Amino acid sequence: MKWVAVIFLALSVFILAACQSEQEIEFARYYSGGMVIYQSKCQNCHGSDGKGLAALIPALTQLKTDKTILPCLVKYGSKSSPNPADKTFGSEMPATALPPVDIAKVLTYVTNSFGNKMGTITTQQVENNLTDCK
Amino acid sequence: MRKLIGAAAVILLLNACKFNDDVQRLPIAGNRDAVTKVINGQTVTDTVYQTIPNFKTVNQYGDSIKSVNLDDNIYVADFFFTTCPSICPVMHRNMLKVYEEFKDMPDLKIISYSIDPKHDSVAILKNYADKLRITGNRWWFLQGKKEEIYQLSSSYLVTFPVEDAKEKFIHDGYFILIDKQKRIRGQYDGTSPEEVEKLIAAIKILKAEPEQK
Numbered sequence: 001m002k003w004v005a006v007i008f009l010a011l012s013v014f015i016l017a018a019c020q021s022e023q024e025i026e027f028a029r030y031y032s033g034g035m036v037i038y039q040s041k042c043q044n045c046h047g048s049d050g051k052g053l054a055a056l057i058p059a060l061t062q063l064k065t066d067k068t069i070l071p072c073l074v075k076y077g078s079k080s081s082p083n084p085a086d087k088t089f090g091s092e093m094p095a096t097a098l099p100p101v102d103i104a105k106v107l108t109y110v111t112n113s114f115g116n117k118m119g120t121i122t123t124q125q126v127e128n129n130l131t132d133c134k
Numbered sequence: 135m136r137k138l139i140g141a142a143a144v145i146l147l148l149n150a151c152k153f154n155d156d157v158q159r160l161p162i163a164g165n166r167d168a169v170t171k172v173i174n175g176q177t178v179t180d181t182v183y184q185t186i187p188n189f190k191t192v193n194q195y196g197d198s199i200k201s202v203n204l205d206d207n208i209y210v211a212d213f214f215f216t217t218c219p220s221i222c223p224v225m226h227r228n229m230l231k232v233y234e235e236f237k238d239m240p241d242l243k244i245i246s247y248s249i250d251p252k253h254d255s256v257a258i259l260k261n262y263a264d265k266l267r268i269t270g271n272r273w274w275f276l277q278g279k280k281e282e283i284y285q286l287s288s289s290y291l292v293t294f295p296v297e298d299a300k301e302k303f304i305h306d307g308y309f310i311l312i313d314k315q316k317r318i319r320g321q322y323d324g325t326s327p328e329e330v331e332k333l334i335a336a337i338k339i340l341k342a343e344p345e346q347k
Contacts, residue, residue: 044223044224053266054266055265055267056262056265056266057223
C-alpha cells in the first residue's frame with residue numbers, strides 16, 4: 001500500500017513537470033538559442049551583463065523601446081540608440097546577416113534578460129516587423 | 135629540556151618559511167644583452183634589458199606625447215582603434231577596471247595607441263575618451279604616424295597589425311605592463327577578465343619593487 005502511494009506521488013510529479021505549456025516550451029527554445037547567438041554576435045560590445053560600455057555603447061538593461069522596431073535594428077544596424085536619453089558616440093551598430101528565426105531568438109533572449117520581461121518574440125512577428133522597417 | 139627542543143623546532147620551522155629575498159618581483163621580458171665594462175679596474179658584467187624606444191604621438195587633448203612624458207611612470211599600453219567592431223569594446227571595458235583600481239596612484243598611466251590614425255584624429259579620440267568617461271591625464275589615447283605605431287608594436291612584443299577588408303585591422307588584445315625603466319614586465323590578454331585581475335595584482339607587486347619608487 002505504501003509503495004502504491006510513493007509511485008502515485010512520483011508519477012504525479014513527473015506528469016506535472018511535463019505539463020509545461022506549449023508557450024513555455026517555445027519560449028525556452030527561443031531563449032536558450034538566443035543566448036548562444038547573443039554570446040557570439042552581441043556580447044563583445046553590449047557585454048555579458050547587457051550593460052554596454054559607458055556612454056559608448058548603449059545598455060540593453062530595462063529596455064523601454066517599442067519591441068516591434070527591434071528586428072529592424074538587429075537586421076539593418078543603427079546609427080543611434082533608439083533611446084533618446086543615450087547620447088551615444090557616432091559609432092554605429094553594424095548590420096547582421098541573421099535570418100528571421102535567429103533574430104527572433106536573440107531578441108527573445110535580450111528582451112527577457114538584464115531586467116527585461118517582454119515575453120517571446122516569434123519568427124512570425126520578426127518577419128512581419130521587418131516589412132515595416134524604415 | 136623538552137621545552138627547549140620545542141622552541142628550537144618552532145624557530146626552525148618559522149625560518150624555513152622565509153624567502154631568500156623578501157621582495158617579490160615580476161620577471162623582465164624581451165631580449166637581453168650582457169655588457170662587460172671595466173669600472174675602477176674591475177671587470178663588471180651587467181645585463182641590459184630590452185626597453186621601449188622613443189616615440190612621438192599626440193594625445194586626446196592635442197598635447198604632444200613622447201616617451202619622455204612617461205618617465206617616472208609605470209604604464210599599461212594597448213593597441214586599438216575607435217571603430218573596432220570586435221575585441222576593443224571588451225578590452226576597454228576591462229581596462230576601465232584598471233583605471234578605476236589605480237585612480238589614487240599618480241605614477242601609473244594607461245596609454246592606448248590607435249592603429250587607425252587616419253580615422254582616429256585628436257577630436258575623435260577626445261570624443262571616445264569622453265564617452266568612456268575618462269578625464270585628466272591618467273589614460274591617454276594616442277595618435278601617431280601609422281608606420282611608427284606599427285613598428286612600435288613589435289617593441290611591445292605584440293603581433294604587427296594587419297589590415298583586413300572585413301575586420302578593418304587585425305591586432306592583438308594584449309595589455310602590456312611597462313616599468314619606470316621602460317622594460318616589459320608582463321603581457322595580459324585584455325579580452326579576459328581573469329587575465330586583467332592578474333594584471334591588477336602584477337601592478338601592485340611592481341609598484342612595491344624598490345627600483346620603482
